[in-house]
Amino acid sequence: MVDLKGQYSGIKEQVDSSILNVIESAAFINGPEVHGFQKELEDYLGVKNVIPCANGTDALQIAMMGLGLKPGDEVITADFTFAATVEVIALLGLTPVLVDVDPVSFNIDTNAIKRAITSKTKAIVPVHLFGLAANMDEIMDIANTHNLFVIEDNAQGIGGVYTSKDGTKKKTGTIGHVASTSFFPSKNLGCYGDGGAIFTNDDDLAHTIRGIVNHGMYQRYHHDVVGVNSRLDSIQAAVLRAKLPKLDAYNQARLEAAIKYNKAFSGIANIITPSYGCEHCFCDMKNCDCHVFHQYTLKVINVDRDSLVAHLNQKGIPCGVYYPIPLHLQKAYADKRYNEEDFKVTNQLVKEVISLPMHTELDNEQIEYITKTVIDFIKNN
Numbered sequence: 001m002v003d004l005k006g007q008y009s010g011i012k013e014q015v016d017s018s019i020l021n022v023i024e025s026a027a028f029i030n031g032p033e034v035h036g037f038q039k040e041l042e043d044y045l046g047v048k049n050v051i052p053c054a055n056g057t058d059a060l061q062i063a064m065m066g067l068g069l070k071p072g073d074e075v076i077t078a079d080f081t082f083a084a085t086v087e088v089i090a091l092l093g094l095t096p097v098l099v100d101v102d103p104v105s106f107n108i109d110t111n112a113i114k115r116a117i118t119s120k121t122k123a124i125v126p127v128h129l130f131g132l133a134a135n136m137d138e139i140m141d142i143a144n145t146h147n148l149f150v151i152e153d154n155a156q157g158i159g160g161v162y163t164s165k166d167g168t169k170k171k172t173g174t175i176g177h178v179a180s181t182s183f184f185p186s187k188n189l190g191c192y193g194d195g196g197a198i199f200t201n202d203d204d205l206a207h208t209i210r211g212i213v214n215h216g217m218y219q220r221y222h223h224d225v226v227g228v229n230s231r232l233d234s235i236q237a238a239v240l241r242a243k244l245p246k247l248d249a250y251n252q253a254r255l256e257a258a259i260k261y262n263k264a265f266s267g268i269a270n271i272i273t274p275s276y277g278c279e280h281c282f283c284d285m286k287n288c289d290c291h292v293f294h295q296y297t298l299k300v301i302n303v304d305r306d307s308l309v310a311h312l313n314q315k316g317i318p319c320g321v322y323y324p325i326p327l328h329l330q331k332a333y334a335d336k337r338y339n340e341e342d343f344k345v346t347n348q349l350v351k352e353v354i355s356l357p358m359h360t361e362l363d364n365e366q367i368e369y370i371t372k373t374v375i376d377f378i379k380n381n
């Protein structure tokens with residue numbers, strides 16, 4: 001699904017020497033590499049505060065802790081996403097409110113958000129799923145109307161740009177009140193282990209969060225709030241500093257691969273390709289940079305999707321089903337509050353989606369082999 005070795009060969013010298021420098025300096029925790037990366041990521045994103053932490057799941061949890069969300073508060077998020085999003089809501093004793101998604105963009109359905117709001121709702125967590133920005137204009141409008149926080153889960157969207165109705169362009173993760181991201185190796189900006197970060201333009205919130213990630217400490221050995229221990233280590237920061245200047249080129253390579261895939265699949269009636277134009281933003285459709293293609297996900301209609309998966313695996317083509325079970329049907333998150341009628345889209349998507357290899361090193365030959373294998377299977381079945 002990803003080719004991290006191929007990508008490494010292009011940055012080997014720099015990565016190797018930065019890692020060696022960290023080892024020689026012995027500044028393994030909170031060293032200059034971490035601080036340098038934090039500043040460089042703030043500049044890249046155009047956000048006032050980046051707070052590095054241990055992983056993307058922690059980043060979400062810490063963002064919610066920083067906002068002071070309390071047990072009983074309802075937090076609305078998408079039914080169709082990675083479990084981390086709902087997991088931290090539940091872990092903090094908050095009440096997850098899962099809602100349906102849009103069938104074209106796979107992102108949270110803003111009408112479903114509106115229907116789910118109650119007097120207990122405190123926050124919305126849009127996920128920029130598979131690398132495509134959620135409908136942030138609408139989500140921010142809803143949040144402003146109802147006085148809610150917006151926490152962007154940007155684990156799959158880093159580097160994406162969202163254009164508002166008025167033409168303002170912002171990087172995903174800098175639009176809501178606070179955002180989280182993950183530097184898991186296979187993410188668009190991945191390190192060589194675990195890593196994550198929280199972003200916010202709110203300086204007071206950033207201050208609160210900097211204490212929370214460090215045991216609730218604002219002054220050495222004074223613990224003002226209950227915190228956690230969540231750090232990005234210096235070796236990971238060194239890797240990320242080598243990769244950050246290449247992030248735009250990496251995302252461009254993903255977009256180009258997606259365009260080639262879409263072209264090869266055009267005209268195949270049983271395949272619905274992902275749109276690489278904008279679904280929810282207002283940029284010039286011809287030159288869209290809002291989709292960073294963390295995953296390249298097709299919908300296959302009237303096709304035995306699971307047999308297609310087995311066939312591709314047999315032909316040596318890795319593929320994935322993200323995600324095979326809607327969160328509201330997972331044992332840990334099922335709840336009597338939910339009504340199947342409200343999850344028509346997710347219940348359908350879990351049967352139809354298939355993600356093909358997507359990374360920065362895909363070449364034409366690989367894309368041709370993959371697309372031909374998929375198309376042959378569909379024609380013959």
Ligand SMILES: *Cc1c(COP(=O)(O)O)cnc(C)c1O
Nearest residue numbers: 055056057082084155156182184
């Ligand atoms: C990867 C991911 C996370 C969690 O990130 P980790 O670094 O693995 O903890 C959270 N949300 C989404 C949408 C993700 O894809």
